Amino acid sequence: MFGYLKMMIAVIMIAGIAGAGMYVMKLRSDNAILKANQIKLEEAVSSQKELIAQQKEDFQEILEANNKMNQLLTVLKKDLDDLDKRFNKKGRDIGKLAIQKTKVIERIINKGSIAATRCVEIAGGAPLTELEIKATKKSEINRECPSIANPNYVPYQE
Numbered sequence: 001m002f003g004y005l006k007m008m009i010a011v012i013m014i015a016g017i018a019g020a021g022m023y024v025m026k027l028r029s030d031n032a033i034l035k036a037n038q039i040k041l042e043e044a045v046s047s048q049k050e051l052i053a054q055q056k057e058d059f060q061e062i063l064e065a066n067n068k069m070n071q072l073l074t075v076l077k078k079d080l081d082d083l084d085k086r087f088n089k090k091g092r093d094i095g096k097l098a099i100q101k102t103k104v105i106e107r108i109i110n111k112g113s114i115a116a117t118r119c120v121e122i123a124g125g126a127p128l129t130e131l132e133i134k135a136t137k138k139s140e141i142n143r144e145c146p147s148i149a150n151p152n153y154v155p156y157q158e
Contacts, residue, residue, distance in 0.1 A: 119145035
């Protein structure tokens with residue numbers, strides 16, 4: 001009976017040791033999987049932080065571009081209002097005037113069209129010429145859009 005009891009205790013101990021060994025191997029396997037998952041998670045967090053930083057930079061660039069565009073739009077609206085005032089001064093009818101003084105109006109409109117075309121080029125990103133940059137007198141400026149074509153020109157304020 002003692003032999004049978006010793007054998008049962010030995011079998012239980014061997015089974016316990018084998019079970020503990022299997023449990024330790026499973027823990028090691030789980031630990032390796034968890035380490036791999038942790039590395040992937042850290043990489044994902046790092047890439048997300050980089051993406052968020054890039055999006056913040058892009059957002060700032062968009063805001064700056066939007067502010068520049070709004071400033072340009074304000075200037076262009078002012079130029080349009082000034083142009084409208086020139087054409088509609090004192091109830092002037094440009095059509096009647098064109099019939100009466102065809103050559104003069106043709107010359108004025110052609111000259112204005114050239115200046116307006118240059119305004120569109122500048123608004124589209126064309127660089128300013130030296131003459132445009134240096135223009136400070138009313139006779140030297142582009143009268144259609146002096147605010148963008150002639151940065152050094154300061155109009156006379158009444």
